[in-house]
Amino acid sequence: MAQRISLAVDGLVKNFGATQALRGVTMNVNEGSVHALLGHNGSGKSTLIKILAGYHVRDAGRIVIHDVALPREFASNVVHSAGVRFVHQDLGLVGNLTVAENLALRGNFERSRCGGISWARQKLATQLSLDRVGARCDPDQTISNLGPVDKTLLTIARAIQDIDVAQGILILDEPTARLPQSEVGRVLDLVRSLRDDGASIVLVTHRLEEVFEVADFVTVLQDGERIFADDITATTPEEIRSAIASNSSTRLAVSEVPPDQRVRSGAPALRVRGLQGLNIRDLDLELHAGEILAVTGTVGSGRSELGRLVYGLQPIVAGSIAVGDVAFTDHMDPKRARRLGLGYTPQERGAGLSMGDAIDDNVALPSMRRMLGALGVSKQRIGKMARSVVEDMSIRPADERLRVGLLSGGNQQKVSIGKWVKLSCVALILDEPLQGIDVGAKADIMAALRDQVTQRGGAILWIESDAELIPQYADRVIVLARGKIVGELAGNELNRKNLLYMLYADGSAAA
Ligand SMILES: Nc1ncnc2c1ncn2[C@@H]1O[C@H](COP(=O)(O)OP(=O)(O)OP(=O)(O)O)[C@@H](O)[C@H]1O
Ligand SMILES: [Mg+2]
Numbered sequence: 001m002a003q004r005i006s007l008a009v010d011g012l013v014k015n016f017g018a019t020q021a022l023r024g025v026t027m028n029v030n031e032g033s034v035h036a037l038l039g040h041n042g043s044g045k046s047t048l049i050k051i052l053a054g055y056h057v058r059d060a061g062r063i064v065i066h067d068v069a070l071p072r073e074f075a076s077n078v079v080h081s082a083g084v085r086f087v088h089q090d091l092g093l094v095g096n097l098t099v100a101e102n103l104a105l106r107g108n109f110e111r112s113r114c115g116g117i118s119w120a121r122q123k124l125a126t127q128l129s130l131d132r133v134g135a136r137c138d139p140d141q142t143i144s145n146l147g148p149v150d151k152t153l154l155t156i157a158r159a160i161q162d163i164d165v166a167q168g169i170l171i172l173d174e175p176t177a178r179l180p181q182s183e184v185g186r187v188l189d190l191v192r193s194l195r196d197d198g199a200s201i202v203l204v205t206h207r208l209e210e211v212f213e214v215a216d217f218v219t220v221l222q223d224g225e226r227i228f229a230d231d232i233t234a235t236t237p238e239e240i241r242s243a244i245a246s247n248s249s250t251r252l253a254v255s256e257v258p259p260d261q262r263v264r265s266g267a268p269a270l271r272v273r274g275l276q277g278l279n280i281r282d283l284d285l286e287l288h289a290g291e292i293l294a295v296t297g298t299v300g301s302g303r304s305e306l307g308r309l310v311y312g313l314q315p316i317v318a319g320s321i322a323v324g325d326v327a328f329t330d331h332m333d334p335k336r337a338r339r340l341g342l343g344y345t346p347q348e349r350g351a352g353l354s355m356g357d358a359i360d361d362n363v364a365l366p367s368m369r370r371m372l373g374a375l376g377v378s379k380q381r382i383g384k385m386a387r388s389v390v391e392d393m394s395i396r397p398a399d400e401r402l403r404v405g406l407l408s409g410g411n412q413q414k415v416s417i418g419k420w421v422k423l424s425c426v427a428l429i430l431d432e433p434l435q436g437i438d439v440g441a442k443a444d445i446m447a448a449l450r451d452q453v454t455q456r457g458g459a460i461l462w463i464e465s466d467a468e469l470i471p472q473y474a475d476r477v478i479v480l481a482r483g484k485i486v487g488e489l490a491g492n493e494l495n496r497k498n499l500l501y502m503l504y505a506d507g508s509a510a511a
Contacts, residue, residue, distance in 0.1 A: 003030040003031060003032075003033070004030065004031045005028045005029065005030055005031070005064075006029055006030065006031045006065070006066055006169055006200040007027075007028070007029040007052075007063075007064070007065055007084075007169050007200060007202070008027075008028050008029075008062070008063070008064040008065075009025060009026060009027045009028075009048070009052075009061065009062070009063055010026050010061055010062040010063075010064075011024045011025070011026060011060060011061040011062065012024065012025040012026070012048060012051065012058055012060070012061035012062075012063070013058060013059045013060040013061055014044075014047055014051060014056060014058055014059055014224075015059055016406070019397060020223075020224050021044045021047040021224050022044045022047055022048060022051075022058075022061075022224045023223075023224040023225045024060075024061070024225065025044065025048060025061070025221065025224070025225065025226050026226055027048075027219050027226065027229070029169070029200050029202055029217075030200065030216070030217065031198065031200050032195060032196075032198045032199070032200065033195060033200060033201070033216040033217060034191060034192075034195050034201045034203055034214050034215045034216050034217075035200070035201065035202050035203065035215065035216065035217045035218075035219065036203050036204075036205065036210075036211045036214075036215035036217070036218045036219070036232075037202055037203065037204045037219050037221070038204070038205070038206075038211065038218060038219070038220045038221070038240065038243075038244055039220055039221030039222055039244060039438070040222065040244055040245065040410075040438040040439075040440055040441065041396065041408050041409070041410030041411050041414070041436075041437065041438045041441055042223075042396040042397070042407070042408040042410070042411050043221040043222055043223060043224065043408075043438075044221050044223075044224040045173070045204045045221060045408075046088075046089065046173055046204070046408060046409065047224075048221075049086065049088070049171055049173050049202075049204070051063075052079060052084065052086075052171065053076055053079065053084075053086050053088075053171075054074050054075055054076040054078065054079055055076070057072065057073050058072060065079065065082045065084060065169065066082060066083075066167075068082070082169075083163050083164070083167050083168045083169060084168075084169045084170075084171065085159035085160060085163060085168060085169070085170050085171065086159065086171045086173070087152075087155050087156055087159055087170075087171070087172045087173065087175055088173050089173045089174050089177070089349070089409045089436075090349075091151055091152065091155045092155070093143045093151060093154065093155060094143060095142075095143045095144040096142065096143070096144065097142070097143060098139065098140050098141060098142055098143070099126060099130070099137055099138065099139050099140070099141050099142075099143065099146070099154060100119075100122055100123055100126040100139040100140065102143055102154065102158065103125075103126050103129055103154070103157065103158050103161060104122055104126075105158075122139075123139045123140075125161075126139040127139055129157040129158075129161050130153075130154070130157060132157060132160075133153040133154070133156050133157040133160075133190050134153060134186055134189065134190055135150045135153040135154050135157060136150060137150045137154070147183075147299070148178050148179055148180075148183070149179050149180075149183040149186055149187065152175050152176075152178075152179065152187055153186065153187065153190060155175075156170075156172070156175070156187075156190060160194070160199075165194055165197045165198060165199050166197055166198030166199065167198070168194075168198075168199045168200070169199070169200045169201075169202075170194060170199050170200070170201045170202070171201075171202045172191070172201065172202065172203050172204065173204045174204050174205060174206070174409065174436055175187055175203070175205075176188075176205055176207060176210060177205070177206065177349070177409075177435050177436040178347065178348070178349065178432075178435060178436075180298070180299055180432075180465035181465045181466050181467065182298045182299055182465065183299060184207070184210065188210060188213055188214050191203060191214050192214055195214075195216075203215065206410070206436060206437065206438050206439065208237050208240060208241060208439070211232070211237075211240065212232065212237060215232050216231070216232055217229070217230070217231055217232060218230055218231075218232055218235060218240060220240060220243045220244055222243070222244070222246065227243055227246070228240065228243035241439055244438060244439055244440065245438075245439055245440035266288040266289030266290040266291065266457070266459070267288065267289050267324075268286050268287065268288055268289075268322070268324075269287050269288060269289045269291075269323070269324065269426050269427040269458070269459035270285070270286070270287040270310065270321070270322070270323055270342075270426070270427045270459065270461065271285070271286050271287075271321070271322040271327070272284060272285040272286075272310065272319065272320075272321050272322075273319055273320045273321075273322075274318060274319040274320065275306075275309060275316065275318070275319035275320075275321070276316070276317040276318040276319050277302070277305050277306075277308075277309045277314060277315075277316065277317055277483075278305060278314070278317075279300065279301070279302035279305050279482070279483040280302040280305050280306055280309060280483045281482075281483040281484055282319075282484070283302075283306070283319070283483070283484065283485060284485075285306075285478065285485075287427055287459045287460075287461055288459060289426075289453070289457050289458070289459050290453050290454065290457065290458075290459065291453060291459050291460070291475050291476065292449065292450070292453055292459075292460045292462055292473065292474050292475050292476075293459070293460065293461055293462065293474065293475065293476050293477070293478065294462045294463075294464050294470045294473075294474035294476070294477040294478070295307075295461060295462065295463050295464070295477070295478055295480065296463075296464055296465060296467065296470060296477060296478075296479055296480070296499070296503065297479055297480030297481055297486075297503070298465075298481070298503065300482070301480040301481050301482065301483070302480050302482070302483040303431075303463050303465070303480055304347055304431050304463060305483075306461075306463070306480070307344065307346075307429045307431050307461065307463050309321075309332075310332070310337075310342070310429060310461070311332065311334055311337045311342060311344040311429055312331065312332030312333040312334050312336065312337045313334060313344075313346075315331055316329075316330075316331060316332065323337075323340040323341060323342060323426055323427065324340070324341065324426050326340055340426065341424075341425050341426030341427070342425065342426060342427055342428070342429065343420040343423065343425045343427075343428040343429065344428070344429045344430075344431075345416050345417055345420065345429075345430050345431060345433060346431050347431040347432045347435070347463075349409060349412065349413055349435070349436060350409075350412050350413070350416065351416070352416055353404050353412060353415060353416050354404065355403070355404050355405035356403060356404075356405060357403065357404060358400065358401050358402060358403055358404070359386055359389075359390065359395065359399075359400045359401070359402055359403075359404055359407075359415055360382055360383055360385075360386035360400040360401065361382075362404050362415055362416075362419060363382070363385060363386045363389050363400075363415065363418060363419045363422075364382045364385075364386070364419075365419060383400065385422050386400035387400050388422065389415075389418035389419070389421065389422060390418075392418070392421065392444065392447075392448040392451075393414040393415075393417070393418045393421075393441070393444060393445055393448055394414070394440075394441050394444045395407070395411050395414050395415060395418065396408075396411055409436050410436045410437050410438060410441065413433075413435065413436050413437060414437070414441065414445065417430060417433050417445060417448075417449075418448070420452075421448045421449065421451070421452050423456075424456045424457070424458065425452070425456075425458050426458065426459070427458065427459045427460070427461060428449075428452065428458060428459070428460045428461070429460075429461045429463070430449075430460065430461070430462055430463065431463045432463060432464060432465065433445065433449075433462070433464075434446075434464070434466070434469060442469070446472075446473040449462075449473075450473075462474060467496060467499050467500055467503060468496060470494075470499060471494050471495050471496050471499060474494065475490065475494075476488065476489070476490040476494065477489050477490075477494060477499060479499070479502045479503060486502065487502040489502065
C-alpha cells in the first residue's frame, strides 16, 4: 500500500534580494514518518520552514497539506488549523512565567463553570502534557529555572497540546542543537513516539547520528536546491555527509593534529586554583599558551559553570584565578576579564551579537578598545579584519556589510566566535562553539581556532559535550563529574574510546 503524503512541497522558490534562498525545492513528507531536512549553514532549511509557517511569502511553487493546496499568501492560522505545528530555532518561551502559564498562553485556558480560568484543571492538563513528552518539571516551576532539554520538551508539548497527533504535522527546526549530547536521547525518544502515534515530522538537525537513529527519509539542501533525497535504509552516513559538504570549499572533519604532536607546554595562560562555585568544587586547572584544552562531562558536571566563573559571569565562592601573571582571588567581572586578555562566547546562540548591525560592526566590538588605543578606529582595518573572519569561518553570504540578523542560525554562530579569533587573546573560553554548525564548517572553525593558538600564541578552553569531536581537534581534555575533575587525556591516549570510557565509567556520570 502506498503511503499517504501529508505535506507536499513542490518547486519552492524564494529570493531575498540577490540571495536565492530556495531554488525550486521539492519535498514530500509521508504520514507517520520522520523526514530529516539537512544541509549546510545557509542552505535554506529555515527559510523553507518559515514559508510553511506563513512567515515568508514564496515567489513560486506549490504547497499541499493533507491534499489541500495553499494559496501563495496565507496567514499563519491557516496552517495552524490544518494541524501543522512549528518549533523554531528560537524556542519562544516566556522566561518569567511558569510552565503552566506558558502552555496556557498558546492553548485554550481550562475554564471553570463560571467562565473564569480554572487553575486546578489547568494544572492537571499541564501535568498530562508534561507526562506525554517526558518533561521532568513541575507545572508551577518558572521557565528560567528549567534545563535546556526540559525547555525543548515543553515547547513540543505546547505545540501538540491542541491537536490530534495522528493527523498532526510537526516541524522541528534544530530541536537538539542547544542540547548536550547526553540529553539528546530524550528528545529523540519523543520524536519516535509521536511518529508511532501517526504524526508526520520534519526534523532539521546537523547531527548525522540522530538522522540514522530516528529518520525514515532524508532530504539534503545545498544552496537552496535539493541535491539528495532517499530512504534512510538506502543510504549511508558517508553518502549524506558528502552530499552536505560536496559544494563547499570546506574540508571534512579530519584529525588535524597527529597525536604525537599534541603535547604542548607553553607558558601558563590561565591558572585556576581551588576554584569553588555552585557545582564546581576545589578545581585546579592549567591552560598553556598554544594549547586547545577541551573540558567535558555530562549534565550537571559543571562544564559551563567553569567558563562562567573564569570569565566573571558568576561569583567565585573560593579559590584563585590567574590570567598570565596576574592573579586574584576576589570577583572577576567580564570587563576586567577582557582587559586581561580573556574572551568568551556563551552557549546560547546569538548571545553577544547585535542583530541589527552588520557583520563587520559585530566583529569590531571586542577589538574596538584595542584599535582606539592604537591609531584610532580605522574603518579600513575593521573591514579588512571582518573580511578575513568571513573567509576563515566560511560565513555565507560572504559579505561583511550584511546585517547579522539576516544570516542563518549557523552563520550567526560563526560570527559570534569569529569576532574573537583575530585578536591576540591570552585565552579564549568557548562554550559549545560548534552547536548548530554543519559538518563542513566545523573543520573551518576549528582550523581558525588552531591558528589562534599557533600563530597568535593564544590558548583555548573549549567546553564541549560531543565526545566525537574532542579527539579530532583538542590537544588535551579534562573530564568533569559533579564539579570535580575525574580524568584527563592527552597525546596518544586521547581517543574516542578512552574518552567515552572515562565519561561513563562510574555510572553516576550519566545522571
Ligand atoms: N530575512 C532574510 N533576508 C535576507 N536574507 C535572508 C533572510 N532570511 C534568510 N536569508 C538568507 O537565506 C539563506 C538561507 O538561510 P536559512 O536561514 O534558510 O539557512 P539554514 O539552512 O536554516 O541554515 P542554518 O543551518 O545555519 O540554520 C541564507 O543565505 C540567509 O542569509
Ligand atoms: Mg536554520
